[in-house]
Amino acid sequence: MNIQFLGAAREVTGSCYLIEANGLQFLVDCGMVQGGRDAPERNRTPFDFDPKKISFVLLTHAHIDHSGLLPKLTCAGFKGPIYTTSATADLLGVMLPDSAHIQESDAERVKRRSHRGKTTASSEPIYTMADTRQCLRQVRAIGYDDMLDPHPAVRCRFRDAGHILGSAIIEVWITENGKTTKIVFSGDLGQPGRPILRDPTVIEEADFLLIESTYGNRDHKDQTSTLDELVDIVEHTRHAGGGNIIVPAFAVGRTQEILYHLHRLTCEGRLHDLMVFVDSPMATEVTRITRQHLELFDEQATKLAGWHKLGADLPYLKFTASVDESKALNLISSGAIIISASGMCDAGRIRHHLRQNLPRRECVVLITGFQAKGTLGRRLVDGARQVRLFGEDVPVRAAIHTLNGFSAHADRTALLAWADGFATPPKQTFVVHGEADTALEFAEKLRADKGWTVSVPELGSKVDLEGGRDDQQ
Structure with a gap:
């Protein structure tokens, strides 16, 4: 029995793990690499395995860095089922077509601009x-906590990860040569005590654990301070600057949480006369799907009167649909809060709003989520004075504010607390889904604080889960 780390190993995106046992091969996640100049080439490179030999896929959640290459997998010959939670299945019906649409639109744009309308493989x-x-025809929805037997030698269970709607920790039991081994994939874990979604489920035992480490080297600002900063x-x-606030936000999770807080702060009288625009057709559809899964909300979100009616009865909130409506937002010079995708500023309508507002000193760009290396959002956070948008050099004069308190990922303290839920240490823990320095630091923290056997696998490395440990440090 072995596992190969084909993505999110010493990096944050491209989650993909290949498990082999009993002559069986299956995947956990099949995500796109995001950020960095080599990302497009890596996403196009043929898989390091034969897709026709994959029996099934277990998907932790709908974010593109976990699900984005599933259509490529099916196109390459994978014919098996893709198991995931019901809410994730609904979200995939929006997110994967959107990803395909962006790719087709980009290809058409290259074709129009190229000599004689020619395109290249790249x-x-x-x-x-x-x-x-x-691909969507192969998706199978599974309820939280239900046992699934995708193969005679495999049992698994999806547990609430509290990260985004439908996100899951996956418990997998594999029987080989009469012996059963349990592997736990944390997926992306949410920050406990946050509004809307429930806290991550505590898991008490595992032989082998894969744990994410996106924020494994630092803690988030507390929610009260974050909301105070947002109000300020x-x-x-x-009132003072007179400009617009541009919010790059992931269509799934982050957009809904920001709307929740703006609505709540308005109900509490801390914010007044807002003019909020959600300029993302996908975010609009995801918000509709979110309203259909109120059973997954925590008590606090359920009790907030009117939250589930967002877009129906709030006079200060408008969801734009058409391209013309999106373009019209550029005519607003002040007072607008424009929430748009993508969350890392690398695609979508947000780039148009950045081109319009970045050169204006009276405007603000509000960063509310993790920005991977190589993305436009990361360059803004790191203090770039000029960025390239649509073939133009755009000066950065707007203020760039980062509110890490809104992160959908568990911070270091929360990750360690979730790890405390294990009654006994796993035989081996693999730290994944974190930039190299962060993952290594978090691994050392697990060793020092808990005495666990921990490693940080290299991209592409394969580990025999019975014959020995991975010595990557």
Whole structure:
């Protein structure tokens, strides 16, 4: 029995793990690499395995860095089922077609601009809308906590990870040569005590554990301080500066949480006369799906009167649909809060709003989520004075504010607390889904504080789960 780390190993994106046992091969996640100049090439590179030999896929959640290459997998010959939670299955029906649409649109744009309308292999879509439709036909929805037997030698269970709607920790039991081994995949863990979603489920035992480490080297600012800072930024920008607030936000999770807080702060009288625009068709559809899964909300979110009616009865909130409506937002010079995708600023309508507002000193760009290395969002956070957008050099004069308290990922303290839930240490823990320095630091923390056997696997490394440990440090 072995596991191969094909993504999110000493990096944050591209989650993909190949498990082999009893002559069986299956995947946990099949995500896109995001950020960095080599990301497009890596996403196009053929898989390091034969997709036709994969029996099934277990998917932790819908974010593209975990699900984004599933249509490529099916196009390459994978015919098996893709098991995931019901909410994730619903979200995939929005996110994967959106990913295909972006790729097809980018390819068409390259074709129009190229000499004689020619394209190259590197400009063609990784997959098409037709590929996505086929992929979605292979998705199978599973309820939280239900036992699933995808193969006679494999049992698994999806547990609430509290990260985004439908996100899951996956427990997997594999029987080989009469012996059963339990592997736990943390997926992306949410920050406990946060509004809307429930806290991550505590897992008490595992032989082998894969734990994420996105924020494994630091803690988030507390929620009260974060909301105070949000109120200060909004009020100062609207009344003193007179500009707009541009919020790059992931369509799944982050957009809904920001809307929740703006609505709550308005109900509490801390914010007034807001003019909020959600300029993302995908975020609009995801918000609709979110309202259909109120059973997954925590008590605090359920009790907030009117939250589930967002977009229906709040006069200060508008969801834009058409391209013309999106373009019209550029005519607003002040007072607007524009929430748009993508969350790392590398695609989508947010880039148009950044081009319009970054050169203006009276405007603010509000960063509310993790920005991977190589992304436009990371360059803004790191203090770039000029960025390239649509072939133009755009000066950065707007203020860049980062509110880490809104992160959907557990911070170091929360990750360690979740690890405390194990009654006995796993035989081996693999720290994944974190930039190299962060993952290594978190691994050392687990060793020092808990005495666990921990390693940080290299990308592409394969570990025999019975014959010995991975010596990557």
